[in-house]
Amino acid sequence: MLEPGHEETWRRLDEEKRKALTPLPGTPGSDLLKRGQHLSTEVAKLLRAVERASGHHRT
Amino acid sequence: MAANGFTGRVDDIDFLIPDDVDNDLRVLTALRQLDGLLFRDNAPLEDQHLLGQAHLRVVTAAGLIDVLRDGPLPLDFDTVKRKAIAAEYDDVRFLVAGLASVVGFKRLAGRVRDEHELAGLAEVHGELPIEPIPGLDT
Numbered sequence: 001m002l003e004p005g006h007e008e009t010w011r012r013l014d015e016e017k018r019k020a021l022t023p024l025p026g027t028p029g030s031d032l033l034k035r036g037q038h039l040s041t042e043v044a045k046l047l048r049a050v051e052r053a054s055g056h057h058r059t
Numbered sequence: 060m061a062a063n064g065f066t067g068r069v070d071d072i073d074f075l076i077p078d079d080v081d082n083d084l085r086v087l088t089a090l091r092q093l094d095g096l097l098f099r100d101n102a103p104l105e106d107q108h109l110l111g112q113a114h115l116r117v118v119t120a121a122g123l124i125d126v127l128r129d130g131p132l133p134l135d136f137d138t139v140k141r142k143a144i145a146a147e148y149d150d151v152r153f154l155v156a157g158l159a160s161v162v163g164f165k166r167l168a169g170r171v172r173d174e175h176e177l178a179g180l181a182e183v184h185g186e187l188p189i190e191p192i193p194g195l196d197t
Contacts, residue, residue: 002128
């Protein structure tokens with residue numbers, strides 16, 4: 001699928017994922033915040049890991 | 060995207076895998092250890108969900124994971140691996156797609172949000188590396 005010609009399949013998969021990852025209406029703000037904080041923490045861990053491995057540190 | 064310095068949107072994990080049955084079986088074992096279930100119906104993972112397949116979407120304890128079979132050059136596994144960024148945490152070493160590969164994936168996808176993310180990467184890195192993709196550029 002990593003070549004041109006699969007646009008319709010990707011469109012369907014993207015739509016499926018978007019629905020799955022969109023919080024349900026009425027989700028409490030505290031839950032949304034917790035989810036965002038979790039993702040941010042994971043991203044920060046990944047960035048630190050990459051920077052440690054490359055010897056490059058962001059300022 | 061995040062490992063390449065653009066953190067504007069993070070919502071899932073994509074794994075790129077080579078065309079290798081033994082590796083597929085190891086991937087399935089790892090996904091089961093993460094309590095992985097088939098996305099579309101929460102069914103337990105069976106070998107045939109990945110063996111011979113180009114794509115597998117799984118819900119796991121670590122979140123949504125897309126497993127993608129590699130494509131033709133330059134989006135084949137060996138090329139992406141050769142250009143990958145090495146990282147390690149929790150004593151686990153892993154590879155993350157490097158900038159040239161991420162740019163290739165985004166150019167191939169070609170959605171509005173991919174264009175936005177490519178612009179974001181260009182703000183971080185300057186001129187982006189463009190590798191010709193058969194069928195897209197030639």
